[in-house]
Every structure is written in C-alpha cells, then in structure tokens.
Amino acid sequence: MVTTRAQPIPVPDEPTSVLIAQAQSGDTLARERLASRYLPILRRWAHGRMPARARDISDTDDIVQIALMRAIARIDDIQAESSGAFLAYLRSVLLNHIRDELRRTQRRPEGVELDEELEDFNNPSLIEEMVGLDRLRAYERALTTLTRRQQEVVILHVEFGLDHHEIAAEVQSTPDGARMLLARALSSIAREMGHED
Amino acid sequence: MKTDPVTSLLEAKAADEGPVDWRRASDRGGGMRELEQVVRGFRHVHESTRTSPAPRPHLFDFGHLQVIAKIGSGATGDVYRAYDRNLDLYVALKLRRAGASAATANLLDEARCLAKVRQANVVNIYGAALIDGQIGIWMELVRGSTLETLLVRDGAFDADDVRSIGVELCRALEAVHRSGFVHGDIKLQNIMREDGGRTVLLDFGVARDFRRGADPFVSGTLNYVAPEVLRGEAATPASDQYSLGVALYRLLTGRFPHDGEDYNGLLAHQQKYPIVSVSKVAPHVPRRIAKAIDRSLSIDPAQRFGSIKLFSAQLNETKPARAWFGSIAGAAVLAMAIIAIALWQRQAPAAWETHLQFYRINAEGRQPVDNGGTLVPGDRLVLDFQTTKPTYLYVLDADAGHAAELLFPKAEMSPANPLDAGTDYTVPGTIANVAYKWKIEKGLASDEFVVIASTEKLTQLDDAASAHAPNSVTRSATLVPENNIAVDRSTLTEFLRERNIDAASANAFDGRLRYWRFVFPHPHAD
Numbered sequence: 220m221v222t223t224r225a226q227p228i229p230v231p232d233e234p235t236s237v238l239i240a241q242a243q244s245g246d247t248l249a250r251e252r253l254a255s256r257y258l259p260i261l262r263r264w265a266h267g268r269m270p271a272r273a274r275d276i277s278d279t280d281d282i283v284q285i286a287l288m289r290a291i292a293r294i295d296d297i298q299a300e301s302s303g304a305f306l307a308y309l310r311s312v313l314l315n316h317i318r319d320e321l322r323r324t325q326r327r328p329e330g331v332e333l334d335e336e337l338e339d340f341n342n343p344s345l346i347e348e349m350v351g352l353d354r355l356r357a358y359e360r361a362l363t364t365l366t367r368r369q370q371e372v373v374i375l376h377v378e379f380g381l382d383h384h385e386i387a388a389e390v391q392s393t394p395d396g397a398r399m400l401l402a403r404a405l406s407s408i409a410r411e412m413g414h415e416d
Numbered sequence: 417m418k419t420d421p422v423t424s425l426l427e428a429k430a431a432d433e434g435p436v437d438w439r440r441a442s443d444r445g446g447g448m449r450e451l452e453q454v455v456r457g458f459r460h461v462h463e464s465t466r467t468s469p470a471p472r473p474h475l476f477d478f479g480h481l482q483v484i485a486k487i488g489s490g491a492t493g494d495v496y497r498a499y500d501r502n503l504d505l506y507v508a509l510k511l512r513r514a515g516a517s518a519a520t521a522n523l524l525d526e527a528r529c530l531a532k533v534r535q536a537n538v539v540n541i542y543g544a545a546l547i548d549g550q551i552g553i554w555m556e557l558v559r560g561s562t563l564e565t566l567l568v569r570d571g572a573f574d575a576d577d578v579r580s581i582g583v584e585l586c587r588a589l590e591a592v593h594r595s596g597f598v599h600g601d602i603k604l605q606n607i608m609r610e611d612g613g614r615t616v617l618l619d620f621g622v623a624r625d626f627r628r629g630a631d632p633f634v635s636g637t638l639n640y641v642a643p644e645v646l647r648g649e650a651a652t653p654a655s656d657q658y659s660l661g662v663a664l665y666r667l668l669t670g671r672f673p674h675d676g677e678d679y680n681g682l683l684a685h686q687q688k689y690p691i692v693s694v695s696k697v698a699p700h701v702p703r704r705i706a707k708a709i710d711r712s713l714s715i716d717p718a719q720r721f722g723s724i725k726l727f728s729a730q731l732n733e734t735k736p737a738r739a740w741f742g743s744i745a746g747a748a749v750l751a752m753a754i755i756a757i758a759l760w761q762r763q764a765p766a767a768w769e770t771h772l773q774f775y776r777i778n779a780e781g782r783q784p785v786d787n788g789g790t791l792v793p794g795d796r797l798v799l800d801f802q803t804t805k806p807t808y809l810y811v812l813d814a815d816a817g818h819a820a821e822l823l824f825p826k827a828e829m830s831p832a833n834p835l836d837a838g839t840d841y842t843v844p845g846t847i848a849n850v851a852y853k854w855k856i857e858k859g860l861a862s863d864e865f866v867v868i869a870s871t872e873k874l875t876q877l878d879d880a881a882s883a884h885a886p887n888s889v890t891r892s893a894t895l896v897p898e899n900n901i902a903v904d905r906s907t908l909t910e911f912l913r914e915r916n917i918d919a920a921s922a923n924a925f926d927g928r929l930r931y932w933r934f935v936f937p938h939p940h941a942d
Contacts, residue, residue, distance in 0.1 A: 349456070349457035351540060354454060358454045414447065
C-alpha cells in the first residue's frame, strides 16, 4: 500500500521513464518514488473532479492513493515514453476510478431538490460547476480527436496547469518545441470544440 | 511554413508571454471561447486548492454562499454579490421568496434554461437551491459594463465592433434555441461587455420553452419586442432575431428602428412605417452588415433569416464591399441584381434555404471539404446541415463493391428525420450523446456520396432503410462503412434511378427535393 510518510522521500532527478523501467524490474523504491512524485499533482487534480459530497480531503486522498496504487501495480503493462504520457495515463486511471466510485456509492444527494431537471446541480464536481457539464464533455470528446502526444500536452497544460517549460521536461522536448506543440494542440482542440456548437 | 494567426496567439499563451486576445481568436470560431472557459475553470480550481478561503464580512448565508451586498433589484427578484465558499469565487445570486407566483416559476425557468445552455457568450450558472423558503440561483459574476451603459457613455459603436458583438450574440442565441428556449428579452441592458472583451448575454428571467406554444402575456422590453409577439403570438427564435436586430441597429445608429410610448403605440408604428435602413442612418456601415440587420428587422417573421446561424453568416461575411465594384458596368449590373433580389424577397413566399458542408477530421483538426477534395484513409467525415423548413435528409454512399449504402438516417441515432428548421445539425449524429463520424477506409480510389434533401418524406428511401435496419448499432467512436446499412446490391446511381431520384429528375419534384453528388478521391490509393 502507498503510505504517506512523516518524512518526504528524497526524489532524485531521474527521468520518469527510468523510474518506470526500474519499477517494472521490481524496484520497490522506484515505485514509491513514482508515487510520491505524482501524488500531490493528482491530489490537486482530483480535488476539482470530485463531486461535492465526496470532496472531503480524506475522501479525495483515499481515492487518489488507491487509484495510484492500482496504476503502479499494473506498471508492467505500461509503455510510457515520457513522464507526460505516464501522467496522462494516471489521469485516465484516476478518472475511471472516480467514475466507478461514484456509480458504486450512488445515493440521493443531501439537501432539498428543486426538481429532477435541476438535480445535476446537486452533486457536480468543482470543475463541472465552473465549466459546465456539457462543455466539459465537449472538451473531453474533442480531446479524443487529437493525436496521443497532443492529448498529453493539452492535459498537462489545461488540467495540470504546467507551463511550456514544465511540459518540455515532462515530454522530453525543448521549451520551444513544447510551446509549438502545445499551441497547435490547443488550436486543434478549439477548432474541434467549435464545430460541436 | 506560415503560422496560423490563431496558433500564434496560442503560442503566446503557451509561452506565457502575455494574455491571448480571445476576441481575435474567437473570430475564427466559437471553439476558442469554449476552450477559454475550460482553461479558466481548471485554472481556478488549481488556485482554489492551493489556498483556503478566508472568512469574509457578509450580510447573511445562503447555503454555502456568503451574501455580501445587494447589487440589483428588479421584477424577477433581488440580485446580490455573494462569495461561493466551495468554488472560492464571487458570484451573482438571484434570490426570491418561494411561492406559487409567476415570478417564482420565472426564476425556476431561468435556472432550467441556463442549466441546459452552456455557451461561452451565455452567463454561466453554477447552482440553484431552495433554502428556508427562498429560491436562489447563482451564476457567474460578470465584471464589465452593459452595452447600454457603453452606448450612453461613448456613443454609437463602430461597424466592426457591432459585427463582432452580433456574431457572438448569434452564437449565444444558437445555443439557446438549440436547447428549445427563446431568450425573450434581448436588449442592450441585458448584454455585458466583460472587461476582457467577451460579450455575455444575461438575464434569462423571461426565457421560455418555445415548443410549449403561446404565452398569454407579452414579455420583453418596449421597442425591442417583435411585432408578432406584440400581436399576441408566441415568442420564437425569429422574435429573438428581431430583438437582436433592434439591439444591433441601436448600437450602430444610437436610435431604435421603431419607437413607441407603449405597446399599442409601438405596434402602430411598426405597422405604419417601414424602418429607415441602417445604410441611410449610418452610411459608413458596410452594405452587407446593414442589409443583414435590416432583414432581421422584417415585420413578417418569414422574411427574416431562416435561422440565427444564417444571420450570423451574413454578419460575419468578411468580403470587402469595394471588391464588388470592378467597373461602372459591373456596378450597374450589381445594382439591378440587388433591386431584383430585394423585389423577389419582398414578393416571394418564404424560401426554402438549405446549407450543407462536409468536414474532414484528422490530426490537423476539422476542415471543410468540397466536391473533388481529397480524403485519406483514416480521415473522419461529418456533414453539417441547416434548413429553413422541416426537411428529410438522406445521405448515401457507394461501398467498395460500388453497392449503395444508406449512411443517414440510421435507427437508434439522433437526429432523426424530419430535421427541424433553424437548427444546426451534424450527421451522422449521436447515440447517447456520443458523437459519431464516418471513417474513410482503405481500398477505394474514391468515395462517392449523394445527399438528398426533401421537404416531404421519401418513402422509397425510408422503406429501403427500414428493410435493412440493424438490430443495434455498435457503440464506438466511429462508424466504419462495414457497419452501415447495405440497402441494395445495385450501384448507387442505379439504386437511386430505380427510385426515380437523380440529379436530372430532382426538377420533377417541383422544388421539393434537392440532390448533391460529391466525389472525394483518395490520393495514392492502392
């Protein structure tokens, strides 16, 4: 089980691909390093994706830890060329896990309902409240039309808040290359979203 | 390689070299605005998870909202500035004591409408609740000024500004109408220009589901209300178009096209006097924009644009007016043509207008593709279609063995025939909100498509479709040709000719049928 330690694990600057390779060869420490590297990022991301009733910090932490643990347990099947790809993979695992969890714990929301048509308002996630469910779905549909590498950089920038320098490190590119890749990916996804109007 | 200007703007964003001019970017399509909303949302959530909200002095609590100050008061309730502790942001809260009154129903209608309409130029709703006998809906607090305030302060707007505002509002109204609602109270006081330049449509307090039929009360604001609504007819997308036309007319000229001291006076003015054309009041306005606004203000709704999308297309036409004037002779011919069109528009019954466009979707995005355009195996294809009359649409293609296949309509998919007037459709459509596309497969030298639109049901095609309808449609991201319905083993041309449908015989349908044939070659086909 992935545990939160009293002392943070020192994280050397090994590329994620090296850590993944080490973890795949059975290095337990590499697995823990992967977990500690990504846990805070995923926790912040998951906070926006959790519905109001499960937005309690401990709920979010539990779900993120369980999902991360599962993803790392299946690390032998992962072919991540870069840490960006690994993070996109973790996002996908976590998103599915959150949806499974919500389906499993589906119950009537607390509070007074106005009527069924407004029921969706009772339990949106933060990001659904901010962006709107339909628009978020349109974004996610448009995301699937991008190339895998474009998807990675859009997710890193839009959802994880990384700038082009950080993205360059994640996808093993130069800052200029990351900037261009991101610009084209954003342009493509915007065009695709525009055509869903 | 020449860089796309929108990509350049986004490059600046990606490099954090400054804010993106979303207004310029959004001229290229509503997707930029939509993406902006998504980016803003995620950014806000990131920031809110890094800091814990501090307590604020406030008047009272409404659920998790801290109500800070009253910022407005009106017939539909009081409006407060409030702080949303969950979202860590300031919101606008509309409050009304719950009861059986029409105003309570209005607030609920407003919440329902806004819940269904999510578009970048429509104010975002965040929630609704009934707490301690009070109904509240809270939404985005837009920081900026209403267009009415700006008009009074700065005078008439320039034409390019009005064009941009008009296009953004058309996008907003498209989304509203697509959800089955009419806004019902388009006016400059209900339109904000946000500090960042975004145009935002507010106040859906009298929004109605227009499919329910007539409302016994005339709603809207004097001088903005369409004549048919004043006469007691139901508000429709066409009446919203009229009100938008009034707003744009007023922005350009500083005056209303029709003035009245009350509803009866306004109705009398509308019936008695034609509007003074925008081009006469404001000769500097490009002719195309002036004509578009004039047409939106037609007394007869049938003479307005068939849909808000067509209005938007006319406003957004960027062809410069001077390009029309190549010579004196050319100008004379043009003038005659304009007069002829004007006379035809005045005399002809509401015309059936259709617009269709295929789009190729691949890693480069979504690009229009016309007859003769190339497709590559792996490309996805969709067809956008709009009509001004209820229309039965059929899309067929020829498979690898040249047999005819019916691609649209398909059982279990949405939309289904007949397609409504004034709505933007993309086919093949969706199943359970998952959008499907046609996938271009290997092994063909070209793809041949025939698109048929008819104002009447073509039983000879429907029968063929139903005889071969599949029991279910596979749920996947795409529909590959082998999953489509082989309606006949004869060739596409033979299949249609046997049913008395082809380009030549389309005339025999007395204008009730339209026929288009598209051939898309595959370069480097095996």
